[in-house]
Amino acid sequence: MRLSSFYLPTLKENPVEATIASHRFMLRAGMIRQEAAGIYAWLPLGLRVLRKIEKIVREEQERAGAVELLMPTIQPADLWSESGRFDAYGPEMLRIQDRGGRDMLYGPTNEEMITDIVRANVKSYKQLPKMLYHIQWKFRDEVRPRFGVMRGREFLMKDTYSFDASPEDARKSYLKMFAAYLRTFRRMGLETIPVKADPGPIGGDLTHEFVVLAENGESDIYLHRGLIGKDIPGSDFDFQGNLEPIFSDWTSLYAATDEMHDEAAWGEVPDEDKLSLRGIEVGHIFYFGTKYSEPMRARVQTAEGKEVPMEMGSYGIGVSRLLGALIEAHHDEDGPKWPASVAPFHIGLVNLKVADEETSKVCAELEASLEAAGIEVLYEDTTDRAGEKFARMDLCGLPFQIVVGPRGLKEGELELKIRKTGEKTSIPVDNAATHIIKLVQEELQLLAIA
Amino acid sequence: MRLSSFYLPTLKENPVEATIASHRFMLRAGMIRQEAAGIYAWLPLGLRVLRKIEKIVREEQERAGAVELLMPTIQPADLWSESGRFDAYGPEMLRIQDRGGRDMLYGPTNEEMITDIVRANVKSYKQLPKMLYHIQWKFRDEVRPRFGVMRGREFLMKDTYSFDASPEDARKSYLKMFAAYLRTFRRMGLETIPVKADPGPIGGDLTHEFVVLAENGESDIYLHRGLIGKDIPGSDFDFQGNLEPIFSDWTSLYAATDEMHDEAAWGEVPDEDKLSLRGIEVGHIFYFGTKYSEPMRARVQTAEGKEVPMEMGSYGIGVSRLLGALIEAHHDEDGPKWPASVAPFHIGLVNLKVADEETSKVCAELEASLEAAGIEVLYEDTTDRAGEKFARMDLCGLPFQIVVGPRGLKEGELELKIRKTGEKTSIPVDNAATHIIKLVQEELQLLAIA
Numbered sequence: 001m002r003l004s005s006f007y008l009p010t011l012k013e014n015p016v017e018a019t020i021a022s023h024r025f026m027l028r029a030g031m032i033r034q035e036a037a038g039i040y041a042w043l044p045l046g047l048r049v050l051r052k053i054e055k056i057v058r059e060e061q062e063r064a065g066a067v068e069l070l071m072p073t074i075q076p077a078d079l080w081s082e083s084g085r086f087d088a089y090g091p092e093m094l095r096i097q098d099r100g101g102r103d104m105l106y107g108p109t110n111e112e113m114i115t116d117i118v119r120a121n122v123k124s125y126k127q128l129p130k131m132l133y134h135i136q137w138k139f140r141d142e143v144r145p146r147f148g149v150m151r152g153r154e155f156l157m158k159d160t161y162s163f164d165a166s167p168e169d170a171r172k173s174y175l176k177m178f179a180a181y182l183r184t185f186r187r188m189g190l191e192t193i194p195v196k197a198d199p200g201p202i203g204g205d206l207t208h209e210f211v212v213l214a215e216n217g218e219s220d221i222y223l224h225r226g227l228i229g230k231d232i233p234g235s236d237f238d239f240q241g242n243l244e245p246i247f248s249d250w251t252s253l254y255a256a257t258d259e260m261h262d263e264a265a266w267g268e269v270p271d272e273d274k275l276s277l278r279g280i281e282v283g284h285i286f287y288f289g290t291k292y293s294e295p296m297r298a299r300v301q302t303a304e305g306k307e308v309p310m311e312m313g314s315y316g317i318g319v320s321r322l323l324g325a326l327i328e329a330h331h332d333e334d335g336p337k338w339p340a341s342v343a344p345f346h347i348g349l350v351n352l353k354v355a356d357e358e359t360s361k362v363c364a365e366l367e368a369s370l371e372a373a374g375i376e377v378l379y380e381d382t383t384d385r386a387g388e389k390f391a392r393m394d395l396c397g398l399p400f401q402i403v404v405g406p407r408g409l410k411e412g413e414l415e416l417k418i419r420k421t422g423e424k425t426s427i428p429v430d431n432a433a434t435h436i437i438k439l440v441q442e443e444l445q446l447l448a449i450a
Numbered sequence: 451m452r453l454s455s456f457y458l459p460t461l462k463e464n465p466v467e468a469t470i471a472s473h474r475f476m477l478r479a480g481m482i483r484q485e486a487a488g489i490y491a492w493l494p495l496g497l498r499v500l501r502k503i504e505k506i507v508r509e510e511q512e513r514a515g516a517v518e519l520l521m522p523t524i525q526p527a528d529l530w531s532e533s534g535r536f537d538a539y540g541p542e543m544l545r546i547q548d549r550g551g552r553d554m555l556y557g558p559t560n561e562e563m564i565t566d567i568v569r570a571n572v573k574s575y576k577q578l579p580k581m582l583y584h585i586q587w588k589f590r591d592e593v594r595p596r597f598g599v600m601r602g603r604e605f606l607m608k609d610t611y612s613f614d615a616s617p618e619d620a621r622k623s624y625l626k627m628f629a630a631y632l633r634t635f636r637r638m639g640l641e642t643i644p645v646k647a648d649p650g651p652i653g654g655d656l657t658h659e660f661v662v663l664a665e666n667g668e669s670d671i672y673l674h675r676g677l678i679g680k681d682i683p684g685s686d687f688d689f690q691g692n693l694e695p696i697f698s699d700w701t702s703l704y705a706a707t708d709e710m711h712d713e714a715a716w717g718e719v720p721d722e723d724k725l726s727l728r729g730i731e732v733g734h735i736f737y738f739g740t741k742y743s744e745p746m747r748a749r750v751q752t753a754e755g756k757e758v759p760m761e762m763g764s765y766g767i768g769v770s771r772l773l774g775a776l777i778e779a780h781h782d783e784d785g786p787k788w789p790a791s792v793a794p795f796h797i798g799l800v801n802l803k804v805a806d807e808e809t810s811k812v813c814a815e816l817e818a819s820l821e822a823a824g825i826e827v828l829y830e831d832t833t834d835r836a837g838e839k840f841a842r843m844d845l846c847g848l849p850f851q852i853v854v855g856p857r858g859l860k861e862g863e864l865e866l867k868i869r870k871t872g873e874k875t876s877i878p879v880d881n882a883a884t885h886i887i888k889l890v891q892e893e894l895q896l897l898a899i900a
Contacts (some may be wrong), residue, residue, distance in 0.1 A: 005515060006517055007517050007519065007580060007582060009570070009571035033567060033570070035522055035525065035526065035563065035566075036524070036525070036526040036552075039522045039524055039525075039526075040522060041519060041521045041522060041563065041567060042519055042520040042521075043519050043567075044517050044518060044519050044582075047519055047520050050520075065455060067455070067456055067457050067494050068494060068497060069457065069491060069493050069494050069497055069894065070491065070492040070497050070500075071485070071491045071492075072485055072490060072587075072604045073587055074489055074556070074589065074604055075485065075489075076485065076486040076489075087591065091549045094546065094548065094555075096546050098591055098603075099541045099542075099543065099593065102486075104486070106546075106556075114489065116485075117483060117491060117493075118460065120483070121459035121480075132457060132494075137587070139524065141548055141549045143549065153524075154523065154524055236501075244474055253608070261775060294892060414805060424556060440741070
């Protein structure tokens with residue numbers, strides 16, 4: 001993609017309304033634009049990251065056996081009356097009347113609708129288990145939207161719903177999502193810890209939040225050092241097999257947000273293993289049994305011929321919020337430092353002198369070779385000053401930058417900068433493409449968590 | 451994908467509310483489920499087709515030089531007051547008040563918002579031309595939603611907006627979209643004709659509807675036979691080159707819907723070239739000049755230093771509606787007949803006797819070989835009766851069916867059925883995979899319009 005054909009409205013000044021790094025950089029790098037409080041347009045650079053996050057989420061959902069559908073954004077109120085939530089849900093629910101005066105709402109979540117969909121068709125335990133998910137825009141009318149996409153009103157979420165004939169099977173579904181989430185976030189280059197969440201009146205140990213470790217995170221988390229960098233399931237992991245070992249491996253060491261912090265249990269963690277860090281919630285998985293299937297009469301026949309309400313769980317990932325979390329976890333003062341798997345482009349190719357024929361020729365050839373190998377290139381082909389180009393590239397946060405100018409070319413060299421470390425090296429023009437393709441592929445391979 | 455793991459709630463009976471084939475089959479094949487009048491959940495089979503249509507639309511937009519962004523579904527009313535449309539738009543607009551009492555709306559279209567986005571950043575002719583598009587859910591509160599996804603309330607649309615510094619440049623942008631649309635629909639296996647649309651008070655010849663020819667189409671169209679099967683731009687077509695020839699090639703022959711039908715001009719078409727057919731509108735492209743940029747003060751400096759409002763056009767494709775149009779154009783009494791490029795799966799693999807070890811072994815091997823070659827397989831691995839399996843496969847409308855049973859295997863054979871023609875042939879098991887992979891790839895290649 002040539003920058004001259006792209007649409008990248010960067011800002012030089014820090015927007016006053018942005019108090020945290022991710023919000024600031026997303027506005028400044030032209031990734032998003034605010035259209036109303038907590039409502040954003042996703043500009044091309046931001047949308048590319050959003051789509052890559054979606055893709056990873058989707059791949060890991062499918063690997064775990066979940067099947068994708070798509071529920072609409074607008075829901076009829078009737079369903080919510082069945083569960084009792086239409087009146088119970090607070091002013092965060094955006095309530096709407098259509099032209100016929102019917103009560104509708106912009107879905108803040110989808111338990112009711114998915115239960116309705118499944119009860120219409122699933123009548124026997126033989127049709128179970130089922131895990132269905134969708135990735136859809138939701139709306140929660142927050143009283144004080146803030147921190148950009150971290151707490152927006154219109155936001156993109158992945159939610160999965162599991163349906164089983166017994167609590168034992170529901171536990172298996174829960175563990176599948178638990179394992180899938182470990183892979184999902186790690187593939188984005190995030191260090192994420194599952195921590196116990198508050199099960200509320202339902203009780204039990206089957207509810208976890210997945211928290212990204214980030215210096216400026218919103219909540220305090222307390223964890224055992226052994227959870228950092230812990231192995232996660234590989235790509236050949238058998239989701240049909242016994243998932244108890246991986247679950248207990250991850251949950252037997254202490255991890256809690258301040259809300260669930262237990263001083264007694266914390267006291268038993270050896271001092272040298274105690275870590276107290278900040279975190280951002282990016283996922284939440286929850287086994288809630290028959291909370292919706294009971295009032296909504298979503299029932300199946302068991303093998304014994306008994307009719308029972310289905311056992312359900314729900315599993316959310318804040319897809320748009322993840323952009324914020326990623327930047328909070330990976331940035332410096334100049335901008336984000338995107339992990340290659342979610343970077344809007346893999347490489348920024350900076351032409352220092354567009355008017356110079358040789359420089360532009362080398363750039364165009366390099367662009368073509370890289371793109372032919374599946375590498376995504378943002379080619380900086382504008383006539384702006386070098387300083388502007390460098391600042392903009394750092395602000396975009398692409399993992400690698402290649403700088404090509406007439407002076408270097410005289411020596412047969414161009415410059416490669418690794419955004420993550422800031423490291424710069426000269427490399428020969430001759431085999432530059434091969435060298436860079438290998439670099440990018442290695443980085444992507446690392447994040448594929450084979 | 452194994453049917454036992456998929457979610458495919460097919461219906462045996464014809465739903466009474468469905469009066470046209472596409473609506474009927476989409477409900478019966480478990481592609482969609484109505485959640486409220488004109489509001490549908492996209493079940494897994496339907497969603498797969500929707501995503502394939504989206505992908506083709508996206509690829510052709512990018513090829514023509516359009517850049518993707520994503521505007522939110524909920525918009526503030528202010529912008530629409532600037533253009534004067536907040537009051538002018540009828541009850542089709544879903545108006546909403548948020549918890550703070552602010553007027554909002556669910557976007558029925560995005561001219562105002564995109565104009566606002568572009569005016570914030572584009573100040574000079576040097577930054578133009580720009581073509582920006584998004585694929586997003588829209589809402590129009592139709593008084594009588596009907597025909598399933600053909601006239602729904604919540605629907606998925608691709609809309610592109612072009613911004614230019616002069617009417618001459620705007621014409622170039624228009625022609626790019628014109629050419630892109632020819633490729634887009636043909637790649638889906640649709641015979642589509644651009645017909646003159648009503649330019650309204652703006653006048654000129656730069657507005658066309660793209661109409662799919664389908665027996666049960668909603669409107670009458672009159673066209674010159676020469677337009678049928680006419681060549682379209684190949685994949686090496688130069689969108690930066692002179693587009694006038696392709697435009698005049700397609701627009702010099704008579705084509706009009708009944709609204710724009712001109713008896714005098716029609717009289718000049720030789721009788722043997724006159725075709726009167728039915729059609730379904732799936733796209734609309736429109737040059738509207740400064741209709742929005744003028745009141746919204748979206749201006750640029752020209753090369754001569756003059757400040758002028760930008761020249762704009764908008765270009766829509768009814769993405770979710772296309773599923774209906776595709777079925778109307780391609781079906782028989784048993785179900786849809788999907789073109790391979792948009793089929794939910796390429797192949798239905800029917801195991802006639804799951805309990806038979808050899809049959810299941812052959813099926814599993816075939817499934818693995820096909821999937822390894824990138825062929826999408828829906829493996830019918832249920833214990834249902836053969837008759838049910840066949841009917842369901844026809845209802846799903848996958849381009850190819852492979853039927854494997856113990857009797858055929860004894861002869862070393864399996865059966866291949868081509869859904870489009872109904873043709874059945876026996877093929878040897880031994881090189882079945884190779885044979886089928888070739889068949890599917892040829893079909894896909896044909897639709898890639900190289």
